Amino acid sequence: MKNERVYKMEFSRVYPLLVKKVERKGRTKAEVDAVISWLTGYDRPGLQKQIEENVDYETFFREAPQMNPNAPKITGVICGIRVEEISDPLMQKIRWLDKLVDELAKGKAMEKILRS
Numbered sequence: 001m002k003n004e005r006v007y008k009m010e011f012s013r014v015y016p017l018l019v020k021k022v023e024r025k026g027r028t029k030a031e032v033d034a035v036i037s038w039l040t041g042y043d044r045p046g047l048q049k050q051i052e053e054n055v056d057y058e059t060f061f062r063e064a065p066q067m068n069p070n071a072p073k074i075t076g077v078i079c080g081i082r083v084e085e086i087s088d089p090l091m092q093k094i095r096w097l098d099k100l101v102d103e104l105a106k107g108k109a110m111e112k113i114l115r116s
Contacts, residue, residue, distance in 0.1 A: 007056060007094075011050055011054075011055055011059075012050075018032055022104050024105075025104075031104055034114075035100045035104055035114070036097065038100075039068050039097055040061070040064035040065065040068075042065060061090060067093070070115045071096055074100065078095050078098045078099045083096060100113055
């Protein structure tokens with residue numbers, strides 16, 4: 001039931017929080033967009049459309065143009081859980097995004113964040 005609540009969260013409500021988190025640490029909205037684009041394949045207009053349509057997390061990831069094939073390289077702990085050990089595919093995608101934004105906020109270089 002707890003996961004269901006997360007899946008139904010509107011991405012348009014979460015997105016500004018992600019941006020605010022990184023901006024407090026001197027990073028930019030453009031960098032958040034780049035991380036989201038790398039992970040999901042959304043371009044700027046596609047991302048904006050998802051925000052304007054108030055889609056939930058489940059829809060956001062289901063409609064993602066192309067999940068990055070390097071996404072499984074995202075490892076580490078977020079919210080006390082190792083992201084590579086999450087068995088639920090949707091929750092893993094959500095936590096991948098959380099982890100990337102967290103790395104951005106911690107000042108990690110974009111090349112390392114994007115696993116390039």
